[in-house]
Amino acid sequence: MGRVIAVANQKGGVGKTTTAINLASSFAAAEVNTLLVDCDPQSNASSGLGLVKDPERISTYHLLMGAANAEEALKETALKQLWIIPAHKNLIGANIELVDGERREFRLKDALAPIRDRYQFVVLDCPPALDLLTLNALVAADAVLIPMQAEYFALEGISELLDTVERIRASFNPDLAIEGVVLTMFDDRTNLAQQVTAELKRYFGDKLCATTIPRNIRLAEAPSHGKAALSYDIKSRGAESYMSLAKEIISHQLSVKEMAAAAAARGSQRAVVVNDPVAPETSTELATIEQPPAEASSPVDAEESRTEEPVQLSSTQASVEEIRAEESVSSPVETIQGQQPAEETGPAAVEEIRSEEQGEVPAEEMDKSA
Ligand code: ATP
Numbered sequence: 084m085g086r087v088i089a090v091a092n093q094k095g096g097v098g099k100t101t102t103a104i105n106l107a108s109s110f111a112a113a114e115v116n117t118l119l120v121d122c123d124p125q126s127n128a129s130s131g132l133g134l135v136k137d138p139e140r141i142s143t144y145h146l147l148m149g150a151a152n153a154e155e156a157l158k159e160t161a162l163k164q165l166w167i168i169p170a171h172k173n174l175i176g177a178n179i180e181l182v183d184g185e186r187r188e189f190r191l192k193d194a195l196a197p198i199r200d201r202y203q204f205v206v207l208d209c210p211p212a213l214d215l216l217t218l219n220a221l222v223a224a225d226a227v228l229i230p231m232q233a234e235y236f237a238l239e240g241i242s243e244l245l246d247t248v249e250r251i252r253a254s255f256n257p258d259l260a261i262e263g264v265v266l267t268m269f270d271d272r273t274n275l276a277q278q279v280t281a282e283l284k285r286y287f288g289d290k291l292c293a294t295t296i297p298r299n300i301r302l303a304e305a306p307s308h309g310k311a312a313l314s315y316d317i318k319s320r321g322a323e324s325y326m327s328l329a330k331e332i333i334s335h336q337l338s339v340k341e342m343a344a345a346a347a348a349r350g351s352q353r354a355v356v357v358n359d360p361v362a363p364e365t366s367t368e369l370a371t372i373e374q375p376p377a378e379a380s381s382p383v384d385a386e387e388s389r390t391e392e393p394v395q396l397s398s399t400q401a402s403v404e405e406i407r408a409e410e411s412v413s414s415p416v417e418t419i420q421g422q423q424p425a426e427e428t429g430p431a432a433v434e435e436i437r438s439e440e441q442g443e444v445p446a447e448e449m450d451k452s453a
């Protein structure tokens with residue numbers, strides 16, 4: 084079972100689409116099958132990957148309205164292992180047309196169910212609103228990735244989204260996890276950025292991604308060429324930072340599995356969650372008991388040391404496959420529909436990835452001029 088990650092923040096212009104495009108592309112570059120679903124009527128993820136506007140094309144709107152299935156909506160991209168379900172501005176109508184619709188919150192989840200097993204990652208790009216479209220994405224997702232800028236009022240803006248996540252857990256998707264909070268357009272040279280980062284670290288703990296995304300002109304230019312940053316300029320800091328983020332998320336999945344395996348070995352069925360300000364008590368998503376220390380004490384430190392971080396992702400592929408195999412029998416998200424039986428997981432894949440990672444080649448020095 085693949086992992087469905089909704090990239091969401093109701094605040095506009097924080098880097099959701101840039102994150103969705105480049106994270107999905109980085110997963111695909113790591114040679115894992117990835118699907119990007121454009122859930123935003125602005126359709127920026129679609130145009131950013133080179134799809135011209137076409138009102139006739141089958142899109143997310145048709146999926147939500149039950150007028151087409153996901154198979155019919157799939158489009159190939161320039162990257163071999165990346166597919167996209169595009170959007171069109173007609174998607175804005177779904178918000179209104181679905182108001183009285185049956186299972187209106189589950190439309191996207193139901194539509195993606197027949198194809199999601201084909202992908203290790205499904206990335207959902209959400210609109211800048213807590214509307215029915217974002218609700219559908221959060222109900223369909225295993226986890227939410229929250230891009231945000233290191234601004235003074237950053238935490239205030241995020242509380243509404245976290246409240247929504249709580250409500251969705253209570254009503255529709257009890258296992259919805261926080262994949263992480265990623266700082267975008269980040270400039271660690273300012274005192275403000277460092278202060279805000281420290282505060283976010285206190286609040287989110289390990290949920291604050293160690294990888295930060297710098298402000299980088301290549302990330303802004305790439306969509307106008309219909310390309311992901313790694314296709315446009317693979318050596319740019321922007322492309323490298325998203326490859327690091329993809330690697331961090333893949334590694335996070337490994338550590339989650341390791342925790343679950345350790346807990347199972349201790350005979351415990353219940354993982355203890357700390358440092359997640361919004362996790363339900365029953366979540367098994369993150370156990371910080373015996374969690375290995377973070378690679379860096381803060382995202383700022385991590386960014387400074389990122390040149391030493393390996394970014395070659397393809398060596399993680401085999402283990403991602405193994406995680407996926409494990410997840411396909413252990414993911415709790417389908418409990419809503421009661422589909423997936425649980426089986427035991429093992430630490431073998433974790434061991435394998437660790438030995439593989441030790442052999443990875445360090446990243447080339449970042450292109451500071453980009
Ligand atoms: P919306 O809420 O409208 O959907 P968004 O949250 O999806 O916006 P993006 O469209 O990804 O945000 O980014 C907003 C603008 O900032 C775009 O012009 C994008 O190219 C630019 N941008 C995003 N991230 C970066 C970055 N790291 N460096 C430079 N420019 C960036």
Ligand code: MG
Pocket residue numbers: 099100101123125127209210
């Ligand atoms: Mg967007």
